[in-house]
Amino acid sequence: xxxxxxxxxxxxxxxxxxxxxxxxxxxxxxxxxxxxxxxxxxxxxxxxxxxxxxxxxxxxxxxxxxxxxxxxxxxxxxxxxxxxxxxxxxxxxxxxxxxxxxxxxxxxxxxxxxxxxxxxxxxxxxxxxxxxxxxxxxxxxxxxxxxxxxxxxxxxxxxxxxxxxxxxxxxxxxxxxxxxxxxxxxxxxxxxxxxxxxxxxxxxxxxxxxxxxxxxxxxxxxxxxxxxxxxxxxxxxxxxxxxxxxxxxxxxxxxxxxxxxxxxxxxxxxxxxxxxxxxxxxxxxxxxxxxxxxxxxxxxxxxxxxxxxxxxxxxxxxxxxxxxxxxxxxxxxxxxxxxx
Amino acid sequence: xxxxxxxxxxxxxxxxxxxxxxxxxxxxxxxxxxxxxxxxxxxxxxxxxxxxxxxxxxxxxxxxxxxxxxxxxxxxxxxxxxxxxxxxxxxxxxxxxxxxxxxxxxxxxxxxxxxxxxxxxxxxxxxxxxxxxxxxxxxxxxxxxxxxxxxxxxxxxxxxxxxxxxxxxxxxxxxxxxxxxxxxxxxxxxxxxxxxxxxxxxxxxxxxxxxxxxxxxxxxxxxxxxxxxxxxxxxxxxxxxxxxxxxxxxxxxxxxxxxxxxxxxxxxxxxxxxxxxxxxxxxxxxxxxxxxxxxxxxxxxxxxxxxxxxxxxxxxxxxxxxxxxxxxxxxxxxxxxxxx
DNA sequence: TTGTAAGCGTTATCAC
DNA sequence: GTGATAACGCTTACAA
Numbered sequence: 001x002x003x004x005x006x007x008x009x010x011x012x013x014x015x016x017x018x019x020x021x022x023x024x025x026x027x028x029x030x031x032x033x034x035x036x037x038x039x040x041x042x043x044x045x046x047x048x049x050x051x052x053x054x055x056x057x058x059x060x061x062x063x064x065x066x067x068x069x070x071x072x073x074x075x076x077x078x079x080x081x082x083x084x085x086x087x088x089x090x091x092x093x094x095x096x097x098x099x100x101x102x103x104x105x106x107x108x109x110x111x112x113x114x115x116x117x118x119x120x121x122x123x124x125x126x127x128x129x130x131x132x133x134x135x136x137x138x139x140x141x142x143x144x145x146x147x148x149x150x151x152x153x154x155x156x157x158x159x160x161x162x163x164x165x166x167x168x169x170x171x172x173x174x175x176x177x178x179x180x181x182x183x184x185x186x187x188x189x190x191x192x193x194x195x196x197x198x199x200x201x202x203x204x205x206x207x208x209x210x211x212x213x214x215x216x217x218x219x220x221x222x223x224x225x226x227x228x229x230x231x232x233x234x235x236x237x238x239x240x241x242x243x244x245x246x247x248x249x250x251x252x253x254x255x256x257x258x259x260x261x262x263x264x265x266x267x268x269x270x271x272x273x274x275x276x277x278x279x280x281x282x283x284x285x286x287x288x289x290x291x292x293x294x295x296x297x298x299x300x301x302x303x304x305x306x307x308x309x310x311x312x313x314x315x316x317x318x319x320x321x322x323x324x325x326x327x328x329x330x331x332x333x334x335x336x337x338x339x340x
Numbered sequence: 341x342x343x344x345x346x347x348x349x350x351x352x353x354x355x356x357x358x359x360x361x362x363x364x365x366x367x368x369x370x371x372x373x374x375x376x377x378x379x380x381x382x383x384x385x386x387x388x389x390x391x392x393x394x395x396x397x398x399x400x401x402x403x404x405x406x407x408x409x410x411x412x413x414x415x416x417x418x419x420x421x422x423x424x425x426x427x428x429x430x431x432x433x434x435x436x437x438x439x440x441x442x443x444x445x446x447x448x449x450x451x452x453x454x455x456x457x458x459x460x461x462x463x464x465x466x467x468x469x470x471x472x473x474x475x476x477x478x479x480x481x482x483x484x485x486x487x488x489x490x491x492x493x494x495x496x497x498x499x500x501x502x503x504x505x506x507x508x509x510x511x512x513x514x515x516x517x518x519x520x521x522x523x524x525x526x527x528x529x530x531x532x533x534x535x536x537x538x539x540x541x542x543x544x545x546x547x548x549x550x551x552x553x554x555x556x557x558x559x560x561x562x563x564x565x566x567x568x569x570x571x572x573x574x575x576x577x578x579x580x581x582x583x584x585x586x587x588x589x590x591x592x593x594x595x596x597x598x599x600x601x602x603x604x605x606x607x608x609x610x611x612x613x614x615x616x617x618x619x620x621x622x623x624x625x626x627x628x629x630x631x632x633x634x635x636x637x638x639x640x641x642x643x644x645x646x647x648x649x650x651x652x653x654x655x656x657x658x659x660x661x662x663x664x665x666x667x668x669x670x671x672x673x674x675x676x677x678x679x680x
Numbered sequence: 681t682t683g684t685a686a687g688c689g690t691t692a693t694c695a696c
Numbered sequence: 697g698t699g700a701t702a703a704c705g706c707t708t709a710c711a712a
Contacts, residue, residue: 004688004689004690005689005690006689007693009699014698014699015700016689016691016699016700017691017698017699017700017701018697020692020697021697021698024681026691026697027697028697029697029698030697030698033697033698046710047450047454048454048689049394049454049456049689050391050454050455050456051391051392051394051395051455051690052391052395052688052690052691052704053390053690053691054389054391054704055389055392055395055689055690055691055705056689056691056692056704058690058691062455070410070416070417070420070423070435071413071417071421072416073411073416075670076411076413076416077410078407079410079435080410080411080437081437083410083435084439087436087437087447087448090568091449092451092455093434094432094433094434094436095410096427097423097427099424104427106425110387111432112432113387114388115390115432116390116391116692117392118422126700130705134385136570138385159690197664221619221620250620253622254622257622263398266682276617277616277620280561280617280621281621281622282594282621282622291590293411313548342704344704344705344706345707354683355684355707356684356707357682357683357708358681358682358683358685360706360707360708361681361682364707365707367681367682368681368682370681370682373681373682377707388706389704390706391705392705392706392707394688395687395690395705395706395707396688396705397688397707398706398707412708412709503698569686620688636701
């Protein structure tokens with residue numbers, strides 16, 4: 001059924017080794033033999049089978065990318081940039097949506113291992129490295145993205161989330177805000193924790209505390225909307241809310257507007273990530289930009305370095321971030337004068 | 341370096357065939373031999389190599405999914421649902437972002453073919469089937485999603501886009517709108533074409549024509565924003581704009597609001613797809629809901645059917661859609677009274 | 681119940 | 697320049 005190297009040899013009236021030489025452009029082959037072989041290859045649409053090559057020890061040119069979920073924009077963009085970067089250099093990518101489940105992560109690791117991958121890029125929701133240690137045991141090079149995986153790999157490509165929180169806090173403080181609420185979801189992931197601590201650290205250095213911090217376990221607009229309402233119920237005097245993601249911030253905008261607080265006149269709102277939806281909403285969202293696609297591409301570079309044996313064997317890349325000031329934040333003085 | 345079946349046999353003091361029997365749970369093995377083998381497998385963390393199994397004719401349990409791009413929400417959600425459905429039944433998925441380029445599509449096909457896949461799910465931006473015919477020649481079962489690929493496969497899972505356009509038109513007509521503009525982007529894809537023709541057919545059956553149709557080649561908010569401005573420059577008297585995607589509709593909302601036309605009081609706006617961002621914007625967007633995740637899951641079912649040999653060998657699945665009326669559309673009478 | 685051996689598609693070694 | 701042949705990890709007759 002399948003056409004292999006021997007069928008080509010047979011058709012071209014030569015031996016498998018000569019065909020192999022032609023296919024791999026290695027060793028000497030006479031012009032006419034090469035011609036006959038190429039004709040046969042064309043005719044039978046022959047193509048060497050990667051799996052058999054690996055039996056002989058060649059790299060699989062296959063990598064695994066394990067991400068929490070492809071259907072949230074952040075990981076969609078990240079996964080896309082990783083996949084495209086690998087494609088450019090002839091690598092195939094198994095993208096795996098682990099859906100936050102350690103059991104799924106473990107199953108994926110099994111599947112990937114039995115496919116013989118050359119390397120892996122991982123972002124796991126929990127800091128739990130357990131499902132991945134088998135990859136490490138099999139000496140598969142691993143790069144962490146978006147969040148470090150201590151104990152698993154020392155190579156991580158991400159941004160300084162703590163600093164991002166600080167920048168946001170200082171932006172709001174500079175606008176005169178003193179009563180600031182925070183919505184953090186999903187609660188347990190490292191970037192979110194860092195953002196909250198960057199925020200609170202900056203406030204404290206000004207002798208302030210967040211008026212309220214609401215934690216949620218879900219990323220969804222709906223769940224963040226409820227958190228925002230709880231926050232506003234208890235602390236109606238806040239003049240600004242920061243969401244640890246653009247989604248959380250957008251949810252806060254909805255909650256505020258639905259209860260008649262105008263944004264930014266009465267309430268300033270800021271987010272994090274600068275996803276496309278940040279500029280979809282009206283007023284457009286002030287947020288921290290992070291170079292998602294660049295993160296993916298850098299992670300691929302790092303993995304390539306590890307796979308080719310030359311370093312770096314340990315490195316933490318923190319890519320630059322910056323604030324994007326848009327229309328959702330304004331001076332607090334205005335708020336007071338229009339306050340509810 | 342790598343641990344294979346013979347190393348296990350050696351360690352357990354038995355033969356490779358017996359190990360194979362244990363691994364595949366086929367044939368008889370005595371309890372004690374099995375025990376020794378399982379111990380060895382555990383100790384050496386052995387796992388059969390999928391590529392070698394395929395040499396012996398077993399299915400690869402690998403499928404290819406070729407989509408225009410993972411970083412746009414629609415395909416992110418679709419790709420995610422497909423990947424998850426395959427994961428559930430033990431299949432690995434190569435997700436390939438073809439980025440609208442036939443050259444990339446062809447390269448992907450080559451790569452996939454040399455990995456020996458069991459089947460493929462494809463959505464190609466252009467109707468160009470050329471890059472994929474090799475898959476067909478190699479008898480790889482193919483299912484089209486979101487848009488049909490005539491000549492390549494007769495199996496397609498999608499929605500009735502024409503009907504969606506009709507529903508939208510009738511919704512607006514029912515609200516008294518008579519001057520309706522359309523923004524269509526990206527212009528050449530089948531679903532977009534269908535949506536426009538559904539819209540115009542419905543208008544014509546009421547003796548009307550669209551006031552203006554603006555076509556764009558890019559999906560982006562930015563480019564659609566410019567289209568919307570062109571439309572409003574030329575036909576400031578429209579009372580409603582339909583975007584053939586939620587992004588196009590959101591861009592229209594921005595353009596309208598930026599020139600002081602309030603939505604929906606002065607201008608009604610409707611979109612298509614019901615992506616998350618449709619409920620992010622304020623006012624929340626009236627749009628046509630389509631069951632994206634369900635489309636992915638159904639496509640997987642169809643492909644499974646084809647791979648297992650029992651039908652269907654030709655079938656077009658049109659999944660149900662419905663309109664989601666939100667706040668961005670209102671009665672046209674209100675518009676006239678507040679008109680510019 | 682277990683072992684031997686052939687063969688899947690490929691490449692590398694070595695002889696011609 | 698070219699062609700046998702062994703080996704990679706695995707499954708499956710077939711023999712014992």
